[in-house]
Amino acid sequence: MNMCRPAIIFCILPALLWAEDWPQYRGKDRAGVWSETGILESFPAEGLKVKWRVPLGGGYSGPAVAGGKVFVTDFAPTTLPKGVERALAFDEKTGKLLWSREWEVNYTGLATTYAIGPRATPTVDGDRVYFFGSMGMLQCLSAADGKLLWKHDVVRDFDTEVPVWGMASAPLVDGRRLIVLAGGKGDSKVMAFDKLTGAVLWRALSSDFEPGYSAPILIQPGGKRQIIQWHPHGVASLDPETGKLLWELPFVSKMNSSVAAPVWSGLRLLISGFTDGSMMMALDDSRPGASILWRGASRSETKPDGLHALIATPFIDGDHIYGICSYGHMRCLDARTGKQVWETLDVTSGERARWAAAHLVRNGDRYFINNDRGELIIAHLSPAGYKEIGRTKLIEPTSNPGNRREAGAVNWVHPAYANRHIFTRNDKELICASLEAGGR
Amino acid sequence: MRFARSRRTVARLSVLGFALVSVLPAQAQDWPQFRGNPQLTGVAADVLPVPLKLLWTYEAGQAIESSAAIAGGAVYVGVFTGELISLDLATGKLRWKYKTESEIGESSPVVSRGIVYVGDLSGYLHAVGAADGKRRWVYKTRGEIKASPVVSGGKVLVGSYDGSLHAVDALTGRLAWTYETDGPVHATAGIAGGLALISGCDGHLRAIRIADGKQEYAVQVGSYVGASPAVAGEMAYLGTFDNEVLAIDLRRKSVIWKYQHPRRKFPFYSSAALAGGKVVVGGRDSMVHALDAKTGKAVWTFAARARVDSSPVVSGGRVYFGSHKGQLTALDLQTGKQLWQFEAGAALTASPAVAGQRLVISSHDGQVYCFGK
Numbered sequence: 083m084n085m086c087r088p089a090i091i092f093c094i095l096p097a098l099l100w101a102e103d104w105p106q107y108r109g110k111d112r113a114g115v116w117s118e119t120g121i122l123e124s125f126p127a128e129g130l131k132v133k134w135r136v137p138l139g140g141g142y143s144g145p146a147v148a149g150g151k152v153f154v155t156d157f158a159p160t161t162l163p164k165g166v167e168r169a170l171a172f173d174e175k176t177g178k179l180l181w182s183r184e185w186e187v188n189y190t191g192l193a194t195t196y197a198i199g200p201r202a203t204p205t206v207d208g209d210r211v212y213f214f215g216s217m218g219m220l221q222c223l224s225a226a227d228g229k230l231l232w233k234h235d236v237v238r239d240f241d242t243e244v245p246v247w248g249m250a251s252a253p254l255v256d257g258r259r260l261i262v263l264a265g266g267k268g269d270s271k272v273m274a275f276d277k278l279t280g281a282v283l284w285r286a287l288s289s290d291f292e293p294g295y296s297a298p299i300l301i302q303p304g305g306k307r308q309i310i311q312w313h314p315h316g317v318a319s320l321d322p323e324t325g326k327l328l329w330e331l332p333f334v335s336k337m338n339s340s341v342a343a344p345v346w347s348g349l350r351l352l353i354s355g356f357t358d359g360s361m362m363m364a365l366d367d368s369r370p371g372a373s374i375l376w377r378g379a380s381r382s383e384t385k386p387d388g389l390h391a392l393i394a395t396p397f398i399d400g401d402h403i404y405g406i407c408s409y410g411h412m413r414c415l416d417a418r419t420g421k422q423v424w425e426t427l428d429v430t431s432g433e434r435a436r437w438a439a440a441h442l443v444r445n446g447d448r449y450f451i452n453n454d455r456g457e458l459i460i461a462h463l464s465p466a467g468y469k470e471i472g473r474t475k476l477i478e479p480t481s482n483p484g485n486r487r488e489a490g491a492v493n494w495v496h497p498a499y500a501n502r503h504i505f506t507r508n509d510k511e512l513i514c515a516s517l518e519a520g521g522r
Numbered sequence: 523m524r525f526a527r528s529r530r531t532v533a534r535l536s537v538l539g540f541a542l543v544s545v546l547p548a549q550a551q552d553w554p555q556f557r558g559n560p561q562l563t564g565v566a567a568d569v570l571p572v573p574l575k576l577l578w579t580y581e582a583g584q585a586i587e588s589s590a591a592i593a594g595g596a597v598y599v600g601v602f603t604g605e606l607i608s609l610d611l612a613t614g615k616l617r618w619k620y621k622t623e624s625e626i627g628e629s630s631p632v633v634s635r636g637i638v639y640v641g642d643l644s645g646y647l648h649a650v651g652a653a654d655g656k657r658r659w660v661y662k663t664r665g666e667i668k669a670s671p672v673v674s675g676g677k678v679l680v681g682s683y684d685g686s687l688h689a690v691d692a693l694t695g696r697l698a699w700t701y702e703t704d705g706p707v708h709a710t711a712g713i714a715g716g717l718a719l720i721s722g723c724d725g726h727l728r729a730i731r732i733a734d735g736k737q738e739y740a741v742q743v744g745s746y747v748g749a750s751p752a753v754a755g756e757m758a759y760l761g762t763f764d765n766e767v768l769a770i771d772l773r774r775k776s777v778i779w780k781y782q783h784p785r786r787k788f789p790f791y792s793s794a795a796l797a798g799g800k801v802v803v804g805g806r807d808s809m810v811h812a813l814d815a816k817t818g819k820a821v822w823t824f825a826a827r828a829r830v831d832s833s834p835v836v837s838g839g840r841v842y843f844g845s846h847k848g849q850l851t852a853l854d855l856q857t858g859k860q861l862w863q864f865e866a867g868a869a870l871t872a873s874p875a876v877a878g879q880r881l882v883i884s885s886h887d888g889q890v891y892c893f894g895k
C-alpha cells in the first residue's frame with residue numbers, strides 16, 4: 083500500500099507538470115506554440131478518437147480551455163438577420179454543458195454570407211472569462227457559473243461602427259487591463275478596461291477609419307513591454323500602462339482587411355495581409371521603436387510577392403516564416419529578406435482556392451496544422467520543404483465557403499490544444515479528441 | 523493627335539450622356555427595378571410632393587433589405603420571411619404573397635412584361651406572375667443571390683455568390699449563358715450599350731456582352747465592391763470596400779478619378795445616384811457625399827450620424843435616403859441642406875422607390891412605408 087502511493091504520484095506527476103491550458107486565441111502569449119509532451123507521433127489508421135461531441139450553433143470563434151472548462155460562443159438565428167449569441171462553458175472531461183448566457187443581436191450590416199456567428203475566441207483569466215460578440219457585445223463573466231460581472235455594448239457605449247465582417251479581435255488580458263480593439267468613436271479604436279470592473283482605463287488611436295479584425299499582442303523586445311495592434315492603416319505600438327502611442331509604421335490594408343495577428347519573434351515583428359502582402363519590422367532592443375526590415379512588393383492577391391496571409395496567422399521559426407498565402411499555398415520565406423524559399427498546395431488539399439486557410443501550431447519540432455477542409459495534419463516544416471507525417475479527418479466543414487464552391491463548405495476555426503487534447507468546433511458541434519501518445 | 527481628338531470626343535459623349543440621364547430620367551412613371559432604371563442612376567421621373575406625408579404602412583413580419591419595385595400601381599418587395607409580396611400602391615393592401623425557397627435578402631424585384639423576378643438567399647431566381655403571384659419558373663444558381671435581377675434583350679441577368687453572372691430566358695427560365703468571375707457577384711448589373719456591367723468580390727468591373735455572355739473588357743478596381751455601378755453615357759460610378767468612390771471611363775476602360783474623404787476612411791456599400799452633374803452616395807462613415815461627376819471633388823457632405831447603406835434616390839432636386847438608425851431624410855441636391863426627415867425606428871438599408879408621386883421604402887423591423895401627398 084505504502085509502496086503504491088509514491089508509484090502513483092510518480093506516474094501522475096509528469097502529466098500534471100506538463101498539463102497545459104489554452105486560455106486564449108493562439109494559446110499562451112498568442113504565440114501559436116503548444117509545449118506539451120507525450121503527444122502522439124502520428125495518427126492512428128482509424129482516425130482520432132473523439133472523446134466527446136456536443137451540439138453547438140454557428141460561429142467561427144475557436145474554443146478556449148482553462149481550469150477544466152471549455153469556453154466557446156455560438157449563434158442561433160431567430161428572425162434573420164436577428165438572432166441570439168451565446169457564451170457557453172463545457173466540462174473539459176465530459177463535454178457536459180455547465181452554463182450558458184445569451185444575448186440578442188442583429189446582424190444588419192454584416193456580410194450575410196459570413197454572418198453565422200461570433201468570431202473572437204474567448205479569453206480566460208483566472209476565474210473570469212471575456213467574450214466579444216460579432217456586433218460588439220463585450221462581457222466579463224464568472225468562469226465558474228457564467229454570472230455577468232460587467233459588460234459594454236461598444237456600439238451603444240462608444241459609438242463603434244461595426245465593420246462588414248463583424249467584431250473579430252480577441253480581447254487581451256495584461257495585468258489588470260483588458261485590451262480590446264473596440265473601434266470606438268473618436269480616439270477609441272483600442273481601449274483598455276479594468277478587467278475587474280469594466281471601467282475605461284485608456285483610449286488610443288483614431289477611429290476615423292475601420293478597426294480591422296486583428297487581435298492585439300503583447301511584446302517585450304529588450305524587456306520593454308508594448309501592445310502591438312495591427313489596424314487598417316498601420317502597425318501601432320502602445321504603452322500598456324497608458325495607451326500612449328510609442329511608435330507606428332504605416333501599412334494600408336485594402337478593404338480594411340487587417341485580419342491575422344502580428345507575429346513576434348525576438349527583434350522581429352511580422353504582419354501579413356491578403357492583398358497587401360507582408361511587412362517585416364526590426365524592433366529596437368534599447369527603446370520602443372521599429373523600422374521596416376523588408377516589405378513585399380505586390381499589392382495583388384492574385385500575384386502575391388512572398389506571403390499574403392488572410393485568416394491564418396503565419397509563424398516565424400528561426401530565420402524562416404511559414405504561412406498560408408492568398409490562394410492556399412503554404413509558403414516558406416527567408417525571414418531576413420522576405421524571399422520565397424518554397425511553396426506547396428499540399429496543406430490545403432491541392433486546391434488553388436481564394437481565402438483557403440490552415441492554422442499552424444508548433445509542438446516541439448513539428449507542426450499541427452488544421453486546414454479548412456476539416457483535416458488535422460502533422461508535418462515538419464523546414465527550409466528544405468514541407469514534410470507531412472500524417473493527416474486525419476477531424477471535423478466536418480460546415481461554414482459557407484463564399485466562392486469556393488468546389489470545397490462545398492469550410493472550417494476556418496482555430497482549435498485549442500490543451501491537456502493533450504484538441505478542441506474544435508464547426509457550426510453544428512464542439513468536439514474533443516485525444517492527441518495523447520498511446521491513444522488514451 | 524488622333525488620340526487626343528478621340529479623348530475629347532469621349533469626354534463630350536460622356537458629358538452628353540450624363541446630361542441626358544440627368545434631364546431625362548425613367549420614361550415610364552414606374553420604378554420597375556433596383557435604382558429605377560437599367561442604368562441604375564437612382565433618378566425618379568416623378569417629382570415627389572413636398573412635404574411628404576405617411577400614407578400607409580404594411581407589416582411584413584420580418585426584416586426587409588430588399589428595395590421595392592413599383593409597376594402598374596403595385597409595389598413588389600422581398601422579405602426575410604422568404605416571401606415576395608405585392609401591395610396596392612394606393613392603399614397598401616396586400617395583393618398576393620409568393621413564398622420562395624428561403625429568405626430574400628438585398629435582392630430587389632424587377633418587373634418586366636407582366637412577370638416579377640427576384641433572387642433568394644438559397645440561390646434561386648424566381649419568375650412570378652405580376653397579376654396573380656403564381657410561379658412561372660425558377661432557376662437555381664449555386665450561391666446566394668443578393669444582386670437584383672435586371673431584364674435586357676429578353677434575358678434576366680442576375681449575379682450570384684457562386685461567382686457567376688447568369689443569363690436566363692425571361693419567358694422560360696432556360697439558361698442562356700453564365701459568365702464566371704473570380705469572386706461572388708454581389709452587385710446588380712448596370713446596362714450600357716448591350717453590355718452588363720458587374721462587380722463584386724473579384725476586384726474588377728467587368729463588361730459582359732448580353733448577347734453571348736463573353737467578356738468585352740474588365741477594369742481593375744482593386745477592391746471588393748458592394749455597390750452597383752451607376753451608368754451615364756460612357757461613365758460608370760461606384761463606391762468600394764476600399765473606402766473610395768471611383769469614376770470609370772468605359773471607353774478608355776480606366777479609372778479617371780478616385781474620391782476619398784480626407785479624414786474619414788470607411789467603405790461605401792450604397793450605390794450612387796447620378797443627377798445634376800453630381801454623384802450622390804451614402805457611406806459607412808455616416809455621411810452622404812455629393813461629388814462633382816467630372817472631377818470627383820466633394821460638392822457637399824451631409825452628416826447623417828449613422829451608417830448609410832441605403833442608396834440615395836433623386837426626385838425633383840431632392841435626395842432621399844435611409845440610414846442605419848432608421849431615418850428617412852430628404853436633402854437639397856444642390857446644397858446638401860436637410861429639408862425633411864422621418865423616423866422609422868428601425869434600420870433602413872433598403873433604398874427608396876419612387877413612382878406615382880409616392881415614395882416606398884422598407885425597414886429592418888419589417889415595415890413597408892409609403893409616403894406621398
